[in-house]
Amino acid sequence: MRIPHIYQPSDLSINQPTDLSEDAAGHIARVLRMGAGEQVSLFNGQGGEYLATIESVSKKSVTVVPTEFIDKCVESPLKVHLGQGISRGDKMDFTIQKSVELGVSEITPLFTTRCGVKLSGDRLAKKHQQWQKIAISAAEQSGRNFVTKIHTPMTLEQWLSQKSEELKLTLHPRAAHSIKTLPQPDHGVRFLVGPEGGFTDEEMHSTSEQGFVDIKIGPRVLRTETAALTVLSALQLQFGDLAL
DSSP states (O other): OOEEEEEESSOOTOOEEEEEHHHHHHEEEEEEIOOOOOOOOEEEEEEEEEEEEEEEESSSSSEEEEEEEEEEOOOSSSSSEEEOOOOOOTHHHHHHHHHHHTOOHHHEEEEOOOOOOOOHHHHHHHHHHHHHHHHHHHHHHOOOOSOOEEOOOOEEEHHSSSSOSSSSEOOTTOBOGGGSSSOOOTTTTEEEEEEOOOOHHHHHHHHHHOOOOEEESSSOOOOOOHHHHHHHHHHHHHHSSSOO
């Protein structure tokens, strides 16, 4: 049976009892229904993981004792920052979850002209928090020991203006380039995916002005959530650690 892999946002030390966070404790006690003496794998996003034994479990708290540090890394050598036009309903949740499983390093949700999602104030803060929790859960499920950073949502213009040495890419069905024609991205990749309605001509012009290269991934037009995952998979296969 696979040992549960749990994120614990605190320092961890061998043989030092640790009270787990509310989210981690709730998952162990109420979802997994684990008890004292059972083992879990903990990671805190600082690299590696800790094998730990559950010392006590109650309805509101779980205490564990780390017994062994395992210097394990399953991170891709390719650092990828996804700029994702915010999509409706659970499509954005799905994109974040699967992108994390595929090894994305950072995600910035973007407000674009055609995104069709209006969020501000407390609603935006809660949605941002929800997306980060989805990223944590996906890291736990996929065995990663680092958590993908979900940046505060911003406008497309703000994201495009950020200075970066990454290879900048955006999708276009009539682009001249494919992923196989790209140079080795020594400083990582920053790629942009539009919302369900796509980008306006003005937005596409802005991407070109900021040094983004148009690429295509085939003759068919993909939905926004499919496009992000397809590009990420192709990049990981070409430059990262996916293998056929």
